[in-house]
Amino acid sequence: MNKAVKKQDYTLLIIVLFLVGFGLVTLYSTSAWNGQVKFDDAAYYFKKQLFATILGVAAMYMISCMDYHIFIKLAIPGYIVSLALSGAVLLVGDSYNGSKRWLSLGPLSFQPAEFAKLAVILFLAYMISSQKKKHKNFFVMCMVMVLVLPIVALVGTNNLSTAIIILGIAVIMVFISNPRYLPFIWVGGGGIGFIGIFLSMESYRLERLAIWKNPEAYEKGYQTIQGLYAIGSGGLFGKGLGESIQKLGFVPEAQNDMIFSIICEELGLAGAAILIIVFMVLIWRFMVVATHAQDLFGALVAAGVMGHIAIQVMLNVAVVTNTIPNTGITLPFISYGGTSVLFLLAEMGLVLSVSRWQKS
């Protein structure tokens, strides 16, 4: 019944595989020292990431072969599961670096927040596309947004950055599906005001702003300033893969949020620029897939994934370059994080599947 164009988007696939491979290499380079020091195994982080990546690539392949319409039925149950998991993590989650973000399942641990992003994309795509003509009504759209708030609240209690990402994805999806512009400007203004109040409610949040303005003056600006040192010392072509000094304990947990600064140090401006361009191409492909999607659901899934990747890349790189205050957002495909890479690859599978069912 559906006209399937058999070819999936190979450009997208190649870019994803490149990013995954590049991510593994960079991850090994940045994490070897930390792994050696903490676990006496230079490949400690690498091995865990490799395992997750292999699982993720398998998931990507399977999903890309499926008809994505199956997920229409799974959208609501998936959303409910993600709510349950995010709730569960508050009660029985494991702490790491002072944040309760992990659920353990035997030897495996799992971050429900990463799953929540995927669940929200599917949920919103379904909700919006099933609203008949009503999606043109701004009020209805606001109601859709309200449906997302529970998960934002649950995730936001211990992982503010991921909550912001989820909210951002929701705003983008609603924005695209609604023909009006003005209300969004109004909402945007309101949002900024809200953030201002939210920040001033607790002093430590304002402190972040002060650190952002002058990181060298604060002890807690250490991570930021060390990241800047790494970026500045890389030069045009960098010190060479594996030659970073800053990853040797100066940039704490160099394999996580700050990995981009080590890429700048090792591969220089050139390497960093190429990586950003690759991300740009990736985002462009999402747009192309969305534009050519067979139906609204598919288009919104692709647009949601696009929003997800774009927000994370922008925020991560902006944080590392101290363009915005520090938030803990990882760089997709590159930063360390098994759950993250697994669900990112699942999302890629979804978009690839959408790309196979295109309108003629």
Next chain:
Amino acid sequence: MATRRKTKKKRFTHKMQIKLLAIFAFVLLALAIINIRISYIAKTSGDKYTKQVLSQQQYDSRTIPFRRGEIRDRNGTVLAKSEKVYNLVLDCYAVNQKEDYIEPTVRALVSTMGLDESEVRSRLTSDETKDSQYQVLKRQVTIEEKQAYEDYVSTDAEKKLTDEQIKERRNITGIWFEENYIREYPMSTVASTVVGFSNNLNDGVSGLEVWYSDVLNGVNGREFGYLNEDSELQRTIIEPTNGNTLVMSIDTNIQQVVEKYIAQYEAEHMDGPSDENAGHGAKNVGVIVADCNTGEILAMATNKGYDLNDPFDLTGWYSDTEVDKMSEEDHSKALNERWANFTVSEAFEPGSTMKPITVSYALDIGAITDDESYMCDGGEQITDRYIKCDNVWGHGMESLSDVIMNSCNDAIMQISMKVGIGNFLQCQAEFGFGLKTGIDLPNENAGILYTKNSMHEVELATNAFGQGFTCSMIQELAAFSTVVNGGYYYQPHVVRQVLDPSGGVAKTIDPVVLRNPISQRSSSLLRDYLEKGVSEGTGRRARVPGYRVGGKTGTAEKLPRENGKYVVSFIGAVPINDPQVVCYVVIDEPNVEDQTFGGFPQIMFRQIMTEVLPYMNIYPTEEITDDLLSELGITQDEALAGGNAVQNETQETNEDGTPVEGAGSGDGVQGDPENPVAQQDNLPGPPEANENAPVDDGAEGVTPDDLQLNE
């Protein structure tokens, strides 16, 4: 299904596409801005941040150096090791933080480390260094000196310091000691050409130190200081990996015997006629002792040994005034000559020591047989040239055994014609001439050979008796060992084991048979011939009382031919019926009037073997007769103790001044090729350049030496 149908109708409208495009444009713009920002950071703060990175590394983290491995001989005697020393480092920045710190710190440095007070103060005050956190005040501080400083600083109650003093001690700041290692050579000159030396940066410069530099080196460790997320300074240490230790096949005891006799020879002939080599017994003296059944080198020495702890000292070859006058280029040339290993790095025409190799191969391929006889009439017409034997009157009818015994060129030339050019080149290749042996020492010289295209009958005939091509000592030694050991070409090597830093065996270097050029039978025949060559022939001065010795003499005239400069040599194996040890002695341009006299290498061989064989638990099997002792000019005691009495050697040399052959003329050993008279009478004028000779830029030419032009 209902849902599905509904969604199918929904389309991604044009308006939505435009909105999507708007978001995409926004993302592009944001990423472009961030890219510009990165460039901006790198451009405006790049230098500052780079310095910051380096400086915090210097301050917060330090290198923990590895210890370079040792070099030991086969008995565990240490010939090279690294000792821990300290660099005294001053953190000027820390001292200048508080006025109270300065005086106590300066006082401590001056009183315990003996530093110049004005120097320390200038470091603390000069603009360049006052903010530096890393100023090395003194290098190679010993552990005792460090201890003295630590005692001074300690405020132990036992020292009963006054409150004033305690306060002063506590204000001492910014002084720390950085670990380092320096290389030491406990045996200084022993085996210096083999061991070589390395600089204090752990780079090998010569010998095993350079060949195995990477094996000896380890990996530096690091201590890192960094602030964690709670801004606390944390330290982590990655321990250094120390280097591996080398166990040589060299035996220091044998090595010292060899070096003793080289020194003795040098001392005896230092007043010779040569200006160039004044103060020395020869331009080069080289000796190798090896186990012929494994290729392991037991001793290897030259007359250019030097103190490894002071390798830049040219004493012995150049006076201080000469060194002062040298240009930088000449100085480095002189040093490189001093550090070079003659036995491996220099190629020369081997001379008659090639003969047993030619004969063994000829026998092996069936070109000749054991029962053949040769007529020596004093020379041989080879195409357009007449090449004389050393005995211009001819050796007469000879068996193969006589050919080796008499070192007869004429017969060897006849044999070479039977072998032919193709087979002879194959012989050279199989015995490793023209190829590096692969010994684990640097700068190996492979020598220069004729090729299939450049070799003609004349070259064939002369190469067959060791003239006209060049080889190194180690090549000749490996080839000769093959002839006597049953036909197995072992790769010579100096290191037999590599030990890991904890002392376990990391690698054992087993003997490697590279080729098998001749059979057991050919080898056995050659052993008989070689024994006769020593007991009755040209190598009689090499007889070692009590042992069966087989060997071959060699005398080769150097280029340019008319200068009367020679390389004389002897190579022999003991006991020849079951060879265990091979010893090769080469004297390049002996510092005597008549350089053709081949006795010195034989005497040195005998002296070395007389001491080394009992040490190696190879016991005498033969009776020591008084005739033999008187012929050798030594007493029974000397024969047993190793013949190390210098005055007797001097006497013997005098005796040798008149050829021993003269005294022994009755036994028919005339026309000894090592006999100077025969050769000098027939010395040609300047030898014509051989157009077939490969071009060689070295002093050792490849033009056939004994080539006589038929005018």
